Amino acid sequence: MDLIFHTPLSPDAQRRHGLEVPQPLAMADRVRFSELDILHHVNNKAYLSWFETLRVAYYDRVFAPHFKGLCAPRNVLRNANVHYMKEMVLDEDYITTARVVSFRRTSYVMEQQIWSGDLRATMTGVMVLRTQDGKSGYPLPDSLRATLIEQDGAVAEG
Amino acid sequence: MDLIFHTPLSPDAQRRHGLEVPQPLAMADRVRFSELDILHHVNNKAYLSWFETLRVAYYDRVFAPHFKGLCAPRNVLRNANVHYMKEMVLDEDYITTARVVSFRRTSYVMEQQIWSGDLRATMTGVMVLRTQDGKSGYPLPDSLRATLIEQDGAVAEG
Amino acid sequence: MDLIFHTPLSPDAQRRHGLEVPQPLAMADRVRFSELDILHHVNNKAYLSWFETLRVAYYDRVFAPHFKGLCAPRNVLRNANVHYMKEMVLDEDYITTARVVSFRRTSYVMEQQIWSGDLRATMTGVMVLRTQDGKSGYPLPDSLRATLIEQDGAVAEG
């Protein structure tokens, strides 16, 4: 099928490639040789890199515009809960997704998925915004909170 | 202090380097430049590699002897829950630990920690044993179950 | 411009994206966050991974068909000479290329390039084919030698 790589996929394109519920951001890529381990399948660490790549793309698109002209926060992973459903092999195409499901004053929860026909892995990440010196929490701007509620259906929990 | 690398640390040595409760396996290593990201701290993926290194060392020491003469299972990570407490920087020495806290018929739960003076990260991993063709679960041998109970204080849950 | 990722680029598409001399195999990808180091540019090791990805794609397309029904060789990197021309940053699209420039009885020389508008890095790799036990050289089949001469303009040196 006509999978377009490194480009946000429309809800229709996501459905065509098997995603049950289209996500706010979804982009495709392909398994590399260097991501395999001695079992000839994708090593568990590679998924973390795929999730990270999409988190950065999501941050640049959704978060960064709200910090224009400000000293931007550090965006740090505090907890990662990764579930591996089904192994992947060389040259498989896959789609990585991102959605913010909830947020508090200085933190948010992101849900991510890997699809390759069916669901291969999920990650729930607790992210915290910190000031550049790392010493204190950095509150999500109101405009960002409104965007997350509107675009991702995120829930304000604090 | 006299930290010995790549060698199982005695309970006393673990306590001397800050571990509150000595663990069944604990080995030390040092942060590398390649593990840093643009924030000049250790990237979250690097910890996964440290945990993996010690899981392999643990498997080779504790699990492998129970499969001698048998067709050994595949030892696969099903779920990883990683908590990041405090960032790490270049050249820091750290100690990685492993302990099996519970097991069922064909799976087990491993708790791992990273210490560098204080606790930096933890991981709870759900591991499953599968036959080499990946098609069915592979039961933990009775001798292994007994070892895990005796050496790690693991709880039999199934 | 309309860059298609993970798909062999035609000679015309290669020229449109700046390559001076179209190469036998050229595919595009994008820089990831995990490939950056503390200098905020792509770390030198990442290029090795990109070159490897394309070498594997090249091998599967050009070499593998000549070993059908045979016990395939191990394809091992003996020497890598990498030249870094100009640094790369996050989200840059790039094209990796591969061409066999010469071969001997059980080895060959591959030239690879990274382009992103202009030339960013090159690698000359000396590859050897070994039997699966690694103990002796594995001769390039005559049909493969003919293919390399015809498609890549490779020179037979032994």
Place this chain on the structure above:
Amino acid sequence: MDLIFHTPLSPDAQRRHGLEVPQPLAMADRVRFSELDILHHVNNKAYLSWFETLRVAYYDRVFAPHFKGLCAPRNVLRNANVHYMKEMVLDEDYITTARVVSFRRTSYVMEQQIWSGDLRATMTGVMVLRTQDGKSGYPLPDSLRATLIEQDGAVAEG
């Protein structure tokens, strides 16, 4: 044998572990599971990481003291020529070395080796010092040139 990790090895210790000619800096480490590829041997990229780790240790010890109080240069790899002699496997201990063999006004050539009983890989790296904005060369201070001649037997070529 009594191999000490992550600590500069004396000339005697280097000889005891097989090095023919002791090098100015040599430190030991151990192969990790994550460095293996599907061929069950250390992937060629892992060596680049080992060489990098020791280059950073060398830079911090030998170069950095000469830039105290100054705006330090960027230390960039321009060319890497890596030769792979003999494969390595899981849990092997190895020693990485570094020596500056020559220098010019704003660049230097470093020779590095990997030993594990015998010689496994070498790298010749051409390194350049650049100003922090990356726009111009940064001359090696006279005190550093003298140190490289005296400690490494480096040759001044410009």
